[in-house]
Amino acid sequence: MRLRSRSSLERAVRRPFLSPVLFAAALGASLSVALPAQAEALYGSRESFWQGQVGMRSTFVTDPGFDPFATDNVLTTFTLGVSRTIFDYEAFSFAPGLFWDYGARSATARGDAASLSSHRLALALEGRYHFAPWAYGLVRLTPSAIQQSAVLKDPLAAANFVASAWNFGFDASAGAAFLLGPHADSSTSPVRWWLAAEGGYGYASSASLLMHPDLPPDDPRRTGDLNLGRLALAGGFFRLYGSVTF
């Protein structure tokens, strides 16, 4: 069994994180220079815009591997996102974006404290149909990288049991957004506020929950792993978010 210190564990976690960050930065740069086809937008700045999002996502994880970490199947995460309309034609538009979700659950597993945290970094490919200047429907395909970290504390263990992994995810969802205001065609402020909701299914690959005590590398103690099976943070989800566009 390999023993790793917290710092080495963090390094191990960060290493695969590097490529998604670089990817996100590159995509952000490309969004910032992309020019929307504003000339054909049906609703002008209410159809073609930059958008920042803040919301909550609840995923209903039915994988039994989730059981040690939560008393129900809900994984609620905090969502931050940004997108940019890069194409519009009449009532249709296309806006890719970047999303970051973070959430955690904790419970006791036969008396032992267990917790799970999850980061999801996603590239959203969002198509919209603008019913009206104040509403649009959306469909979204979202490939993502999911980092999950599990910790279990047992009083007889040499150290906390930990397991972490990166997984691939892919969401398919649909929803609608409604303009809260301002509704005027010409406003003194370019900023508009929206409320949106979407639902769909998120696939995620599974990762091992073979947990090992988080001992420093120079700790002489030999330990055995704890096998809690595998976990895929997959399931139907529902997201409610507010957004600001400009």
Next chain:
Amino acid sequence: MRGGIRLFAMAGAVLLNACGDRAAEWDSTPQLLYMGRLRDAVVLVDTTLHRGLIMKAGAEQRLDFTAVRLGKRIVSTTTSADRERAFVLSQGDEVRLRANDEGPALSVLEAGHAEQVKRYELPDALTSLALDPAGRYAIVYAGDATGGRFIKNPNELIIVDLAAAPSDVNPTRRNLPSNIGGSPKRLTFTPPLHLPAGDRRLLVVETDRDVMLLDLEHPDRPEVSLPVKDPRTDSRALSPAGITVDPGQSGSEGRHPALAIRTNADDNVIIYTLGPSNKEPPENDFIATPNAAVVGGVPSDIAFVNTNQGPRLAVLVPSSAPTGFLINVDDNHTLTAKFTAGYQVMSLVAGFASNGGGVGDQIMLWSTDGRTSSIAFWDLNKVPPVGNLDALKSIETLNLNGSVASVMSIPERNLKIVETSTRALYVLDPEQHLTNALSTTGNVTLRYSREGDRAWAFEPSQKGLAQIALAGAHIVSVDVDRPVADVVEIERSDGGRALLALHTVGTPSPSEGASSLPGTSIGVTVFDALAPDAAESRRYAAVMLERLAP
């Protein structure tokens, strides 16, 4: 717009419907864990989840875990003396409303393939278990244990043939006749007896009124009742207190098998000789002929022994004048020996051989009454043909520094471990008359290797752990950084030996006995039993979570 809202509402309802609870086992707390100690595995029997967690050891002190399904409402777990089988007795669902609800069962896990559990369905939820030392039978009966159904037949025996697979005819049930309210209290499987019609083993059932013999190989034959008194002339409430069996000698001129019974209040020892009966099957082919030997006091122990004068029945009477008797069963001729201490228990150093060859046995005598601070070896190779025994010549006394608290036999090495009330341990080699004394500072518990060549000493709930090489009583202290609740030595998959030191969170309860572990969490430190070194040990924790995930 309304359609969209309706769509969202429906999607939300579907998702909320998926928001179920987790599997109930994660919310359960291990309350009581029985432990099966197989030759090559430890079985942690989780009464809460009705499962057994099998732990096997490999090289580098690694453990493999396997979970097996056991019955509901587990009442006991027992391991056979040779550690080849572990038995889990369960009562099943309390209320059986559906056809597939579970009934009482005896689950058997065998060394070598403990994962393949044999489940014998039982016709009744009885709670006591008697094991055949030869490994052929297990008998479930009511006994004195509480529990089971609110009404049960105390005279019912459920006989499981362990050599056969579970079937409609295995197990079988047998009702014993109740002798005016008597019910079975102890069951003893005899060694093969040289009965007139051939060698066979019998089951001896001691009730609280009499003794019965059952021919296990001929279940159609009636039981043989052996009364311990004449009810027409004796109004005392006598009950059997112990038995001993002489297998007899083979051949037409050989000695007939005999069974001796002592009672709780009589100064007679009743001896039944099993001679030919002249009856045809399905009647029994032997008949029990009684005889009584008066020993002048209530015996505390009896045993068939060999002396240089031939086989005798040895009787200990520890009352006011402690005396040992040697009784010739054939003619009731009795020799007596006066002891200097009131020894209550005896054990043969080398076991009883029915063909003794004229060589006398060595008997170890001791008492756990708290008043006797010595043990003695009685040499039966110096028995005169007539008259009284010379205790000075035939008895060797070993004085201890405290009264005897317990005596453990290690048959594999023919050793005796004597623990005194002053917390001294004596490792005795009765054949060599060698003694090694060890002193302890606490309440030490001993566990033994299967080969009997070493013991493991630990103080429950303390961090002390030591290996004792029984030949020479050499001690090797073993460092362990968690309090030890129990230890088990098992065979490793690579041929070595592993010592599993079990740790629990929670205070061990002495009332639960050696086969149980309390606590909510279990950890295991695995040592190389042949070279116990903490630096090479490996710690497992949260063991009761293993194999819970699908």
